[in-house]
Amino acid sequence: MTDEVLSTEALMLLGDEAVALGALHAGITAAYAYPGTPATEILEALQRNGGARANWCANEKTAYEAALGMSMAGKRALVSMKHVGLNVAADPFINSAVVAPVGGLVLAVADDPGMHSSQNEQDSRFYADFARVPCLEPANAQEAYDMTREAFEVSERFRVPVVLRLVTRLAHQRSGVEAQHRKDENALNTRRDRADWVLLPSFARRRWQKRLQQQKDIRGWAEMSPHNELTLNENFRDMGVITTGIAQSYFLDVTRELGLTPSHLHIGAYPIPATLIRDLADHVPEILVIEEGYPYVERMLRGILPPLTTIRGRQSGDLPEAGELNQELVWSAFGLQPPRGTAATISIPERPPRLCDGCPHIDAYNALNDALRSYEAPVVTSDIGCYTLGALPPYNVGDSCVCMGASIGMGKGAADAGAGPVVAVIGDSTFLHSGVTPLMDAAAANTDMTVLILDNDVVAMTGTQPTVLPPNRIPEIVRGIGVDPEHCHVFESHPRRVGELTQLLRREIAHRGLSVVIVHRECIEALKKDKKARRES
Amino acid sequence: MKFDIIIAGVGGQGVLSIGAIISASAMRAGLRAMQSEVHGMSQRGGAVLAHLRLADREIFSPTIAHGQADLILGLEPLETLRYLEYLSPSGTLITASEPLKNIPDYPDIDDVLWGILRHPRGHVLDATRIARDAGSVKAANVVMVGAATDFLPIEDVTIRSAIADAFASKGERVVEVNLRAYDAGRSALRHREVVDEFETFAVT
Numbered sequence: 001m002t003d004e005v006l007s008t009e010a011l012m013l014l015g016d017e018a019v020a021l022g023a024l025h026a027g028i029t030a031a032y033a034y035p036g037t038p039a040t041e042i043l044e045a046l047q048r049n050g051g052a053r054a055n056w057c058a059n060e061k062t063a064y065e066a067a068l069g070m071s072m073a074g075k076r077a078l079v080s081m082k083h084v085g086l087n088v089a090a091d092p093f094i095n096s097a098v099v100a101p102v103g104g105l106v107l108a109v110a111d112d113p114g115m116h117s118s119q120n121e122q123d124s125r126f127y128a129d130f131a132r133v134p135c136l137e138p139a140n141a142q143e144a145y146d147m148t149r150e151a152f153e154v155s156e157r158f159r160v161p162v163v164l165r166l167v168t169r170l171a172h173q174r175s176g177v178e179a180q181h182r183k184d185e186n187a188l189n190t191r192r193d194r195a196d197w198v199l200l201p202s203f204a205r206r207r208w209q210k211r212l213q214q215q216k217d218i219r220g221w222a223e224m225s226p227h228n229e230l231t232l233n234e235n236f237r238d239m240g241v242i243t244t245g246i247a248q249s250y251f252l253d254v255t256r257e258l259g260l261t262p263s264h265l266h267i268g269a270y271p272i273p274a275t276l277i278r279d280l281a282d283h284v285p286e287i288l289v290i291e292e293g294y295p296y297v298e299r300m301l302r303g304i305l306p307p308l309t310t311i312r313g314r315q316s317g318d319l320p321e322a323g324e325l326n327q328e329l330v331w332s333a334f335g336l337q338p339p340r341g342t343a344a345t346i347s348i349p350e351r352p353p354r355l356c357d358g359c360p361h362i363d364a365y366n367a368l369n370d371a372l373r374s375y376e377a378p379v380v381t382s383d384i385g386c387y388t389l390g391a392l393p394p395y396n397v398g399d400s401c402v403c404m405g406a407s408i409g410m411g412k413g414a415a416d417a418g419a420g421p422v423v424a425v426i427g428d429s430t431f432l433h434s435g436v437t438p439l440m441d442a443a444a445a446n447t448d449m450t451v452l453i454l455d456n457d458v459v460a461m462t463g464t465q466p467t468v469l470p471p472n473r474i475p476e477i478v479r480g481i482g483v484d485p486e487h488c489h490v491f492e493s494h495p496r497r498v499g500e501l502t503q504l505l506r507r508e509i510a511h512r513g514l515s516v517v518i519v520h521r522e523c524i525e526a527l528k529k530d531k532k533a534r535r536e537s
Numbered sequence: 538m539k540f541d542i543i544i545a546g547v548g549g550q551g552v553l554s555i556g557a558i559i560s561a562s563a564m565r566a567g568l569r570a571m572q573s574e575v576h577g578m579s580q581r582g583g584a585v586l587a588h589l590r591l592a593d594r595e596i597f598s599p600t601i602a603h604g605q606a607d608l609i610l611g612l613e614p615l616e617t618l619r620y621l622e623y624l625s626p627s628g629t630l631i632t633a634s635e636p637l638k639n640i641p642d643y644p645d646i647d648d649v650l651w652g653i654l655r656h657p658r659g660h661v662l663d664a665t666r667i668a669r670d671a672g673s674v675k676a677a678n679v680v681m682v683g684a685a686t687d688f689l690p691i692e693d694v695t696i697r698s699a700i701a702d703a704f705a706s707k708g709e710r711v712v713e714v715n716l717r718a719y720d721a722g723r724s725a726l727r728h729r730e731v732v733d734e735f736e737t738f739a740v741t
């Protein structure tokens with residue numbers, strides 16, 4: 001991705017890359033992120049380009065705060081994350097809607113309907129609504145580019161953070177994108193406006209009033225936005241359709257195939273354009289809402305009292321409430337039999353993802369299973385990363401995996417309940433992201449638990465990005481928190497040393513108090529990539 | 538005109554690079570292209586599927602509907618069969634023959650290959666051997682691009698130039714190997730050169 005290529009021809013870009021390019025061309029000074037599918041490629045594309053400072057951060061909260069600080073200093077900043085990352089960044093995000101951003105502040109958040117690589121399919125449009133900020137939802141890679149650029153303008157115009165809501169099929173769709181010229185970076189803002197930025201209650205109340213008063217203008221902007229387009233068909237008055245974001249593509253393919261032209265409102269800019277919706281409702285007695293994610297628009301239309309218009313969508317059951325949309329589902333929502341193919345006659349077994357051959361986690365899991373064999377009801381809380389795959393046969397390691405860092409917090413709770421022995425399994429990057437704080441709780445209480453930190457040097461699952469700190473700092477962090485050095489071990493792992501590791505784990509599990517065992521060995525994938533990079537250079 | 542392709546394989550086999558070569562060729566041929574890829578967890582040795590859509594008109598959905606794919610191109614036979622439901626009644630099915638058995642319940646390979654060959658437009662080729670003969674087993678996915686060429690709405694020369702460009706940064710030898718692999722894949726399918734052990738199944 002270089003600027004020269006960009007200006008001359010349409011490029012095949014991933015939706016994520018289009019966002020990166022849009023941000024670069026909008027004149028961002030920096031971007032901040034924590035890796036997470038399907039948003040990872042946004043920051044990766046910026047790193048390859050080298051035109052703006054692209055930073056991996058400890059977690060989504062720190063990433064968001066850095067972007068907010070950059071905005072306060074007058075510069076444009078992009079912060080990107082996956083949907084569940086926004087739970088981690090929710091605190092700065094919601095509060096950033098109370099302050100008054102100076103440089104454009106855009107949050108690109110990628111939802112994962114269908115849960116391809118996630119633990120839930122939460123819909124980030126609710127977050128934008130909750131914070132009372134505008135949201136743009138692109139339908140394809142070109143719109144991802146255009147809307148990213150526009151989001152910075154909107155952010156500066158209303159002095160508000162703007163959410164760019166992506167979904168997996170947009171983030172990981174590769175299609176032609178035409179780019180425009182690149183804007184210059186903003187100048188530094190040297191003014192200090194405490195009343196806009198210090199959220200003491202007296203200031204915050206004033207700021208919040210301003211934000212609420214501004215909602216009328218923001219709604220007006222959405223109402224007039226070219227991304228919200230109503231097409232009424234005088235000759236088709238049975239039903240109308242509302243689509244949002246990428247759902248439009250399934251609708252357009254299906255109606256082209258069927259030769260249908262119902263009245264149609266597409267929504268790409270939020271808050272929802274109430275006037276346009278009323279215009280559509282005046283025209284048709286029934287509205288089908290096709291949206292990717294939760295029935296967000298549908299719920300807004302429906303309310304509590306029975307509506308005058310028949311509303312169909314994911315909540316009504318005309319489309320499934322969970323999972324991704326596709327053309328077949330849209331056919332069915334029109335009451336038609338979707339096209340079908342013929343499946344194979346033999347039954348095809350699943351092929352789930354698995355730990356790579358030679359993965360360092362395998363040795364740790366073999367040792368852990370051996371060490372726990374003599375116990376009746378051990379509890380092993382696990383966490384988010386490649387090692388989550390250890391929950392599948394043949395390792396069957398991990399009784400829980402909920403969110404980043406939860407292994408240690410949940411392990412403490414289980415130990416407090418008297419269950420055990422308790423082992424919390426967490427990767428190095430997950431530990432730095434959200435494991436340090438629960439370990440403080442465990443250290444403060446000297447919880448009877450063994451924390452197993454699987455250190456493979458990288459953020460492996462998302463494509464071997466570097467961890468925010470070099471892994472050799474982890475033992476210092478653990479000891480600095482106050483874990484007894486006698487019970488903090490660093491073990492250089494190797495398939496030949498599984499027996500030794502088993503002995504060590506057995507000892508530490510038997511110890512009545514907090515122990516931390518850091519098992520180190522480099523991820524095989526990362527090693528391969530390093531080798532390849534060395535060969536090529 | 539539209540041409541929808543399902544590309545199937547196992548994480549790490551190079552499904553996405555096949556898509557990249559074909560879509561780059563399509564763009565050069567003045568067509569539009571859209572590819573829906575899978576990144577993240579499933580790339581760890583799990584089933585990987587890419588939807589590649591080519592057309593001379595606007596393309597909307599990133600994914601292909603069941604019964605609509607004009608071609609299923611598979612790097613692994615079980616994976617090819619997994620997505621059979623996507624194939625249109627007039628579609629073609631081409632798979633590399635070598636099974637990747639990283640699951641305990643992998644079915645009998647004869648049943649799998651027969652599931653493909655019994656299809657009137659089903660083709661099986663030993664992409665690994667053909668790639669090895671061409672100079673590198675790593676070029677097996679390019680062999681598959683070659684095997685698909687005669688069905689694609691793109692000229693052979695356009696695809697060759699896209700391959701040459703795709704590997705240009707890796708040096709002349711790599712380009713040569715890949716072009717050889719591409720040609721060998723193409724001629725293998727033209728001459729119905731199927732896997733030895735399954736010759737009896739070959740549709741002639």
Ligand code: SF4
Nearest residue numbers: 356359386460523524
């Ligand atoms: S990518 Fe690395 S850490 Fe993940 S399964 Fe493979 S070897 Fe293990």
